[in-house]
Amino acid sequence: MTLLRYEELDAALAEPNLQKRLVVMPMLDPDTQVGPASIDVRLGTEFRILRRTDEASIDPSKDTQTALETSQEKTTVAFGDPLWLHPGQFVLGSTLEFLRFPPHLGGYVVGRSSWGRIGLLVATAIMVQPGFSGCLTLELVNHGESPIALYAGSRIAQLAVHSLNKATSHVYQGKYVGPTGPQVAKLEREREDIDELQEVARRLAGSA
């Protein structure tokens, strides 16, 4: 597995065959966005903001997807308008760019240091699987002590792209296929796992 350098990123983006191409749609300013070993990605216009609900907590073993959906309000911010992120506040955003990774490439998305230095955490689930297609959901948290204005279109994160030794035939077909904005957690699908774990726990306790 090799981290792609500038020339290789350029070639992956320019690949004539769409199936093999690393798609970054749109690439507004390649001269500044494509770096020595990464591609800067921008903040999208759509956000999911947590709203105060009467739910006491989030429990993947019990909560329905609807409960999760209703706990977050969808907001669209036009280019040029700010979204204020207050200290301690958490919102879901996404990359402006729609990405598509071919089967022989994977990647990581990490925040850009300029934002990190003012306390902004950009992403926690940073792995991008081969075959992923869509806008990457960003988990934005203000860990600083002052409100931060977020502007759609800002270069907020960077994408490191790795080549695999060989293209995988088992490309990403997970829970988040083709999103064009931030996706609410699909914890409901974790329930089978949790149910199984609880069953194992009962057996371990000798109660089954």
Added chain:
Amino acid sequence: MGSLDDDFSFVAASVERAARVQRAACRAVLSDQTQRGQSLALHLDLAYDAIERRVVDRRTVYASAPDDTVRRDAIVELQRLLWQVRKLQSNLSWLEAAQDPPLDLGTRYFVEDVARALVAKDAEVTVVATDFTSYATSSDPWEPLISNWGSGLPAGAAPVVVVFIPRREAHSGLLHPLIVHELAHAADSQHGIVDEVWRIAQARKRFAARFSKAVTAFSSAHSVSLQDANDHITQALRSWIAESFCDSVATHHLGPTYLYSFLSEVAPGGLDDPGPNHPPPRRRIRRMLIDLDRLGWTDVIRNADADLESWVRDLAGEAIPYTGHVEFLVWAIDELAVVVRKATERIVAGRIFCPNLDELAEVSELLSARIPPAQRHNRAPVARESIIVAAWHAALIAAGGGPTALATAPDAAELAELLPSALELGALVATWSNP
């Protein structure tokens, strides 16, 4: 005497209160320049100014009234004004729509861009989701009120356009091309297109002779005066000219997309009924096909869905006879088609949309791969008109093709997110590339 004074004072105060209460929403928008709908709020605020001036004016009239009859008339007028003011309350939802638009961001950018191109560079368009059965528009809606009773719109005031879309279609991106037809009505108001076409028509001897004959026939058939017949036919023809112009603008601006949207929204309701304000849909479809053929779209439409193309041409070609003044109106619209087209070409100018086959092929490939097609592989921006055409074609294919697909294509699930996203990114790419 004393009782009339109280009545007058009571009604006048009620009018002023209604205006004051409703005006508060305008003032809230105007006090924060970052809020959308500034021009809309300004125009509405001026309308309330005009109403207050009218009340002051009526007070003067009342104070100098020579007798109780005039005083009673003044009270009745104010009572009517009160209902007018209260009706203006519905406009508050327009201000709310400016703050919280019903359309996705991509479609909003597209609509605003088209409004700037067709109407005026500083035109402000507000789209309102309503209970109306179909799409409609209103340009500078309070201008008569402001001019008649107020100080008039300030010189250089930005034109205000309010477009109404049926609430049910707020998320039907493939039908939103119909909004371009509505914006063309605003372009007509701004540039006086119908007046211009009407003047040209009246100067033509053949037109004048047939118009006169139609008026005479209408007068005797409906037992109305020649003047009333003249007014009736003039009004109908001016409305039909406006519709023809707006269809032509939308077709020149959007290519076959407008035809598809029109067929989907309007055609199922009947093809041959002439409306008081609209030519029969079949005639309008025929004219759209003529324009599309002239613009080079024939093969693109056929290659996208041959069954649909054949069906549309068959229905457009069917000759339906009309009698009386409708026969004249139908003839007149055909007679004036070239005049309307030339006006269209002037208004749409550099944005006349002809097929770019390479771009359409690339956009279609991206859509098939479920990638929002905002930028070409060479990083050039994709024309948003191409995005919508390709999206319509993808939706028709997904819906099985043929006429029935027209009804269901706007619901294509795979395009529900892709089309708004492509339009939003397309707007950004186009603006970024062309500062």
